[in-house]
Amino acid sequence: MIPTSTSTPPSAATAVSARGVDKTFSTKQGEVVALSGIDLDVAPGEFVSLIGPSGCGKSTLLRLIADLDSPSAGTVEVFGTSAHQARIDQRYGIAFQQAGLLPWRTVAGNIALPLELHGMAPAERTARVDELVALVGLGDFAQKFPDQLSGGMQQRVAIARALAEKPALLLMDEPFGALDEMTREYMQTELLRIAAETGAAVVFVTHSIPEAVYLSDRVVVMSPRPGRIADIVPMRLGRAADRADDLREDGAFFEMITAVREALHGAPVTGPRGVETR
Amino acid sequence: MTDAAIALTPPRRRARDRGARLRLWGYGLLGLLLLAVGWELYKAMGPADGVVIGDARVLPRTSDLAMPHVWEMATRLLEPVTRAEGARPLWLEIVLAAALTLGIAAAGWVVGVVVGIALALIMQRWHLAESAMLPWIVLSQTVPLIAFAPLVRSWGSRIEIGAFEWQDWMSVAVIASYLAFFPVAVGALRGLQAPDAIHLELLRTYSVGWWATLRSVRLPAAVPYLLPALRLAAANAVVGAIVAEVSTGLQGGIGRLIIQYAGQASGDPAKAWAPIAGAVALGLIAAGSVAILGLIFRNYRRAEATQ
Numbered sequence: 001m002i003p004t005s006t007s008t009p010p011s012a013a014t015a016v017s018a019r020g021v022d023k024t025f026s027t028k029q030g031e032v033v034a035l036s037g038i039d040l041d042v043a044p045g046e047f048v049s050l051i052g053p054s055g056c057g058k059s060t061l062l063r064l065i066a067d068l069d070s071p072s073a074g075t076v077e078v079f080g081t082s083a084h085q086a087r088i089d090q091r092y093g094i095a096f097q098q099a100g101l102l103p104w105r106t107v108a109g110n111i112a113l114p115l116e117l118h119g120m121a122p123a124e125r126t127a128r129v130d131e132l133v134a135l136v137g138l139g140d141f142a143q144k145f146p147d148q149l150s151g152g153m154q155q156r157v158a159i160a161r162a163l164a165e166k167p168a169l170l171l172m173d174e175p176f177g178a179l180d181e182m183t184r185e186y187m188q189t190e191l192l193r194i195a196a197e198t199g200a201a202v203v204f205v206t207h208s209i210p211e212a213v214y215l216s217d218r219v220v221v222m223s224p225r226p227g228r229i230a231d232i233v234p235m236r237l238g239r240a241a242d243r244a245d246d247l248r249e250d251g252a253f254f255e256m257i258t259a260v261r262e263a264l265h266g267a268p269v270t271g272p273r274g275v276e277t278r
Numbered sequence: 279m280t281d282a283a284i285a286l287t288p289p290r291r292r293a294r295d296r297g298a299r300l301r302l303w304g305y306g307l308l309g310l311l312l313l314a315v316g317w318e319l320y321k322a323m324g325p326a327d328g329v330v331i332g333d334a335r336v337l338p339r340t341s342d343l344a345m346p347h348v349w350e351m352a353t354r355l356l357e358p359v360t361r362a363e364g365a366r367p368l369w370l371e372i373v374l375a376a377a378l379t380l381g382i383a384a385a386g387w388v389v390g391v392v393v394g395i396a397l398a399l400i401m402q403r404w405h406l407a408e409s410a411m412l413p414w415i416v417l418s419q420t421v422p423l424i425a426f427a428p429l430v431r432s433w434g435s436r437i438e439i440g441a442f443e444w445q446d447w448m449s450v451a452v453i454a455s456y457l458a459f460f461p462v463a464v465g466a467l468r469g470l471q472a473p474d475a476i477h478l479e480l481l482r483t484y485s486v487g488w489w490a491t492l493r494s495v496r497l498p499a500a501v502p503y504l505l506p507a508l509r510l511a512a513a514n515a516v517v518g519a520i521v522a523e524v525s526t527g528l529q530g531g532i533g534r535l536i537i538q539y540a541g542q543a544s545g546d547p548a549k550a551w552a553p554i555a556g557a558v559a560l561g562l563i564a565a566g567s568v569a570i571l572g573l574i575f576r577n578y579r580r581a582e583a584t585q
């Protein structure tokens with residue numbers, strides 16, 4: 001077999017393009033196959049959620065896209081360049097499961113961190129930080145320190161920080177995992193609004209089916225051991241950007257939840273896609 | 279999770295801090311009082327010949343010669359040093375000597391802090407340096423100071439560069455720095471290695487280098503480790519300066535006075551204790567001044583609230 005450059009060549013028109021990605025960790029107990037044969041494309045401005053049981057490699061995939069780890073096989077491209085180059089060029093913003101704010105910096109200082117490190121002029125920086133603080137609704141708290149904020153507020157700061165340099169790609173690993181249900185729904189709506197305003201593509205890891213359905217254009221369902229993509233469920237709920245809270249009570253919303261749940265539960269039984277049709 | 283409630287937390291915490299600080303001073307004074315009471319109680323009720331185990335006297339004699347009364351020592355401070363005409367009061371002599379020693383110790387502290395932090399940076403930057411240097415740094419503190427001090431002095435006296443000439447006090451400062459650098463090197467290294475993995479990864483996503491990571495994450499994260507190390511270094515610098523004064527024979531410092539007045543103890547027992555008390559106060563002042571640094575850097579001692 002002659003390895004051809006993939007049938008759909010990645011181009012600048014795709015935000016993320018993973019082709020044949022494997023990731024094995026070598027540990028003392030032996031090799032751990034975290035990801036196997038991952039093919040995934042994310043279009044610019046598209047909202048894609050990764051969902052699947054614990055240990056199926058969602059975080060690992062996100063870290064490969066962020067170039068915090070490198071794949072054992074296959075390629076990950078971001079906006080047509082290697083993930084490494086994309087990190088050097090600052091093409092993405094990232095928010096981890098923990099807010100990860102620097103405790104000795106104020107809210108404004110934390111949001112300013114990437115701007116400062118990349119040498120934005122102070123005047124411009126202040127203006128941008130004011131804008132971001134307002135965007136996440138923390139106007140009165142700009143001069144507070146992280147230990148004076150609730151978990152939800154800290155998470156909003158982390159999101160503002162991820163957005164600071166107007167990245168065209170936003171990577172988020174269970175950013176709302178630690179929030180109570182009310183804050184969580186509020187933050188989901190906020191995130192949709194922000195993503196729509198900035199036109200950013202989002203890769204969003206979550207454990208919650210309703211969250212994935214509410215937010216996404218497409219939900220990527222993953223299965224464990226080895227981590228692979230079991231199914232990709234497109235959401236037929238209109239543009240993610242136009243969604244509002246009342247969607248949560250819509251019939252179509254529940255249909256999509258069922259679709260994702262079936263994909264999720266069917267995944268370990270049916271194995272890789274395509275097998276069941278034979 | 280109401281925003282107003284959260285905004286209200288800091289003042290309450292500040293009030294608690296102030297209360298804690300007052301209580302701390304209270305305990306300090308109480309400790310001093312207990313020491314004086316203990317001294318007098320032992321003097322009144324202890325065996326006249328002290329407690330001897332084998333050949334070693336583990337508790338002192340209670341005679342006025344070995345243990346003058348607390349008030350005698352206090353009043354002695356106000357009297358002149360010698361009977362000579364125009365002699366300074368004892369307390370002033372002690373304060374002047376202590377000031378000289380403090381100055382030398384401060385110089386030693388600064389050198390020790392600079393060297394300690396530099397070593398920690400090198401060890402953090404190159405893992406190989408850590409495994410190569412750390413054992414030696416620990417070993418360095420086992421060299422007996424008494425053996426070491428005259429050596430430094432004789433080396434120093436050979437240094438002469440242009441108009442610069444090595445002064446005797448510099449030998450004392452070098453020895454003080456030798457004791458001071460150790461806690462700083464160890465504490466700073468631990469601190470520089472302390473940042474959360476998530477913060478280091480964040481900086482990696484910003485694709486900035488070692489230097490920017492050092493400035494914006496490692497150094498700030500090291501502050502809580504550095505402050506106690508600096509305090510320890512201050513106390514060490516004072517001890518080192520006093521011991522070095524004695525063993526290099528430097529005049530005018532409190533170390534010299536301790537030896538000198540001890541020689542006169544048979545005729546003037548209360549006087550011998552004055553420079554010792556001065557040395558203790560000196561250590562406290564030195565360590566206390568570093569606490570001011572803690573106030574300046576208090577924002578670096580915050581921890582992110584757990585969610």
Ligand SMILES: Nc1ncnc2c1ncn2[C@@H]1O[C@H](COP(=O)(O)OP(=O)(O)OP(=O)(O)O)[C@@H](O)[C@H]1O
Nearest residue numbers: 025027032033034053054055056057058059060061
């Ligand atoms: N640094 C590592 N070294 C060794 N094994 C690892 C490492 N990181 C991840 N793994 C393994 O890879 C697999 C996938 O891990 P990953 O963290 O990506 O899962 P996940 O889907 O994010 O799980 P969760 O939903 O619990 O966060 C797991 O089996 C994990 O043990």
Ligand SMILES: [Mg+2]
Nearest residue numbers: 058059060173
């Ligand atoms: Mg994970």
